[in-house]
Amino acid sequence: MLATALVAVAGCDTGATKAPRTPARPVAASPDVLGRLTPDAMRQAYGTPAFVVRQRNEGCHVGIQGVDLPAGAAIDDRHLIVFAEGAGDTVEGFRWTARLLAESPHTFPGRGRGLAVVLVKWSRSTDAVAEHLNHEHQAAGAALLAEMLEVHRRRHGDRGRVSLVGFSAGTRVIEMALRGAATGDAAWYPRAQRRVANVVFLGSSLERDETLPPGVVGGRLLNFVNPRDTHFGDRAAYVAPAGGQANLLNLLKQTTIARRPRVGVSATGFLSLPTLTAADQFDALDCLEATGAPSADAFKQVNVPVPPELVPYGLFGQAIEDDDLDDYLNQAPNHYILVGRGPGGRTDVAGFAQYRASAEEFIREHVASAALRGRLDRFHLEHVPEGANPLKLPIPLPVPWAVFSTEKEAPATKPATKASPAD
Numbered sequence: 001m002l003a004t005a006l007v008a009v010a011g012c013d014t015g016a017t018k019a020p021r022t023p024a025r026p027v028a029a030s031p032d033v034l035g036r037l038t039p040d041a042m043r044q045a046y047g048t049p050a051f052v053v054r055q056r057n058e059g060c061h062v063g064i065q066g067v068d069l070p071a072g073a074a075i076d077d078r079h080l081i082v083f084a085e086g087a088g089d090t091v092e093g094f095r096w097t098a099r100l101l102a103e104s105p106h107t108f109p110g111r112g113r114g115l116a117v118v119l120v121k122w123s124r125s126t127d128a129v130a131e132h133l134n135h136e137h138q139a140a141g142a143a144l145l146a147e148m149l150e151v152h153r154r155r156h157g158d159r160g161r162v163s164l165v166g167f168s169a170g171t172r173v174i175e176m177a178l179r180g181a182a183t184g185d186a187a188w189y190p191r192a193q194r195r196v197a198n199v200v201f202l203g204s205s206l207e208r209d210e211t212l213p214p215g216v217v218g219g220r221l222l223n224f225v226n227p228r229d230t231h232f233g234d235r236a237a238y239v240a241p242a243g244g245q246a247n248l249l250n251l252l253k254q255t256t257i258a259r260r261p262r263v264g265v266s267a268t269g270f271l272s273l274p275t276l277t278a279a280d281q282f283d284a285l286d287c288l289e290a291t292g293a294p295s296a297d298a299f300k301q302v303n304v305p306v307p308p309e310l311v312p313y314g315l316f317g318q319a320i321e322d323d324d325l326d327d328y329l330n331q332a333p334n335h336y337i338l339v340g341r342g343p344g345g346r347t348d349v350a351g352f353a354q355y356r357a358s359a360e361e362f363i364r365e366h367v368a369s370a371a372l373r374g375r376l377d378r379f380h381l382e383h384v385p386e387g388a389n390p391l392k393l394p395i396p397l398p399v400p401w402a403v404f405s406t407e408k409e410a411p412a413t414k415p416a417t418k419a420s421p422a423d
């Protein structure tokens with residue numbers, strides 16, 4: 001299907017250090033997707049412009065960007081997380097989120113500690129609304145994701161593990177890939193997708209009556225429900241129904257303008273799925289699955305509420321009640337906090353500063369545990385953000401304080417560029 005040269009995949013160094021702007025499609029149709037991977041070969045094999053690998057440094061995990069690896073470094077991709085970006089997202093945004101996943105202490109059960117995180121880059125512009133409505137681009141992203149899974153299957157078979165994480169409209173890309181709705185003659189690989197360990201949805205754009213087909217993945221689907229996240233994604237079902245082309249005129253209809261905060265999966269979860277609210281419920285499910293009881297299949301897909309500590313704040317440091325008004329005032333913190341950063345990967349804006357520690361912990365602990373282990377060990381965060389109150393006045397006004405704040409955050413320390421091969 002894809003006539004791509006495989007010299008890089010075989011491990012030969014081409015000297016390239018930067019990812020191509022439009023990477024080649026994966027070589028899933030070829031039996032030669034084997035052997036040693038260098039950074040450039042990794043990009044070619046998975047058709048991705050960016051990836052992050054986990055490495056050990058003084059007893060801790062660190063996330064090393066693919067561009068910071070030596071050209072001849074050997075990459076271990078047996079344990080893989082595939083991240084489907086949100087509409088109009090950026091590579092820089094992926095790098096931040098992927099680093100947090102790589103830094104997590106969690107691993108696939110009994111599978112060592114190496115990990116690579118790759119990006120499904122399906123958006124072709126940074127216009128979030130346009131890409132959110134672009135069914136064609138999402139279908140192409142679904143085909144790319146399906147081929148990534150097949151590449152991993154052919155490389156590692158049962159010895160490797162792979163999980164999927166989708167953010168915002170990226171959840172639609174995953175849903176299309178797993179139900180076989182991707183474009184292309186050979187874009188659906190059932191054997192590969194059944195090897196998917198777990199699927200995690202963040203800020204899902206799917207309608208609450210939708211879900212993944214049963215039995216398409218080997219592990220669990222964990223859909224994080226944020227009742228405050230009445231972002232544009234909750235209106236996607238009105239603008240671009242599942243399986244149909246986007247209709248821009250729907251944006252002018254009252255049903256769409258009204259935002260429908262209780263429609264989207266991100267706000268209420270999938271109606272057909274149980275919602276787990278405590279860690280001991282996962283303990284019970286693990287015990288049930290260990291017995292081989294058929295009833296365990298009923299909990300292969302579950303909703304999980306986001307920690308209550310991830311709340312928006314008003315101008316005077318007051319936590320805004322969940323009355324849907326916060327949607328208009330705190331869209332970016334509400335939605336993008338679910339991937340540990342701000343829009344497009346920004347972390348230096350005042351509107352994100354007060355959430356940063358808790359948002360990063362959410363990714364390292366909750367999202368990583370969901371992706372790698374299919375469960376959570378706790379439903380709370382150690383970092384609890386405090387609302388900024390620059391004027392020190394106890395007046396609860398529903399105004400986004402960040403509009404008036406000039407606070408700037410120092411850039412994060414860049415990880416060391418010297419790296420050894422992935423463990």
